[in-house]
Amino acid sequence: MIKKISHVLIESGLHQTGKMSGAKAKSLAGLLADLVLDGNKEESSNPLFKVDFASGYPLVAVGAPAASYYPSVAKKIGLDLHLPEHGNVANAVGAVMGSVVQRAHVTISQPTFGVFCLYHQGEPKRFSDLEKAVACAEELVTDLATRLAQEAGAESIEISLSRSDNHIKHDIDGELFLDCEITATASGRPDCNVLDLPESPEACSA
Numbered sequence: 001m002i003k004k005i006s007h008v009l010i011e012s013g014l015h016q017t018g019k020m021s022g023a024k025a026k027s028l029a030g031l032l033a034d035l036v037l038d039g040n041k042e043e044s045s046n047p048l049f050k051v052d053f054a055s056g057y058p059l060v061a062v063g064a065p066a067a068s069y070y071p072s073v074a075k076k077i078g079l080d081l082h083l084p085e086h087g088n089v090a091n092a093v094g095a096v097m098g099s100v101v102q103r104a105h106v107t108i109s110q111p112t113f114g115v116f117c118l119y120h121q122g123e124p125k126r127f128s129d130l131e132k133a134v135a136c137a138e139e140l141v142t143d144l145a146t147r148l149a150q151e152a153g154a155e156s157i158e159i160s161l162s163r164s165d166n167h168i169k170h171d172i173d174g175e176l177f178l179d180c181e182i183t184a185t186a187s188g189r190p191d192c193n194v195l196d197l198p199e200s201p202e203a204c205s206a
Contacts, residue, residue, distance in 0.1 A: 004152060005073050007033040009053070058082045065190075100154035101187045104144035106137040109179040134163065134182060141184035154188030161185075 011029035059079040061070035067083055074081035106120045108130070116133040117124040120140050127133035142159050149157050165180040 005070075006077055009059075009077070053077050053079050060084065099187045100149055100152045100190050101185060102145050102148035102152055102154070103186070104141040104148065104184050106141050106182045107179060108133050108137055108182065110177050113176075130177065134180070137182040138184070141182055142186075145184040145186035149186035149188055153190050154186070155190075157186050157188035159184055159186050 007029050010032045057079070058081065059070065059074045059077075060082045061067075061073075062084060070081055070083070106118060108116055108118050110116055110130075114128060116127045116130050118127065118133050118137055118140075120137070125133070125136065127136070138161055142161070145159060146157055162183045162185070163180055164183070166178040167175050168178050170176050
């Protein structure tokens with residue numbers, strides 16, 4: 001659970017630059033999460049390479065389970081923790097604060113006019129029709145995002161799909177499709193029965 005939270009925090013930090021796609025940020029966040037956590041282990045007291053969070057930003061946690069597991073998160077990633085007064089009822093005010101959110105991305109490109117390649121695990125899938133490629137991509141990212149949300153402890157999962165297209169203007173052919181990214185966002189409330197949290201009388205209260 002600590003690694004998952006660290007992964008999300010790092011991914012959010014990468015998005016701050018505005019220079020990285022969602023797929024690249026998610027992939028890099030996994031590596032950086034390992035470096036941050038390994039760098040703060042006691043046995044790694046003198047590492048050759050180390051990554052830390054900016055100390056000027058405290059970790060602010062709200063929700064009923066925050067006091068149960070965020071102290072461990074803050075210690076692991078080397079940040080000061082701030083638990084706002086009455087923050088334990090934040091989820092009652094806005095349930096989205098306690099949502100589990102996972103995303104999956106697939107890219108479709110047009111390397112040759114009329115040929116659309118969908119890139120997802122292994123060899124690319126090739127289509128002669130863009131909308132058929134998009135339909136396949138939407139199915140793939142929906143399944144993957146749902147599985148990731150379930151693994152992260154979500155229940156009552158809802159899926160939203162988005163599509164970001166890139167086009168170029170050609171002097172003769174006009175506007176041409178270059179590539180697009182299909183994203184599925186899976187969100188749901190945490191299932192306290194499957195989360196790996198310390199025992200606490202308030203951990204599953206809403």
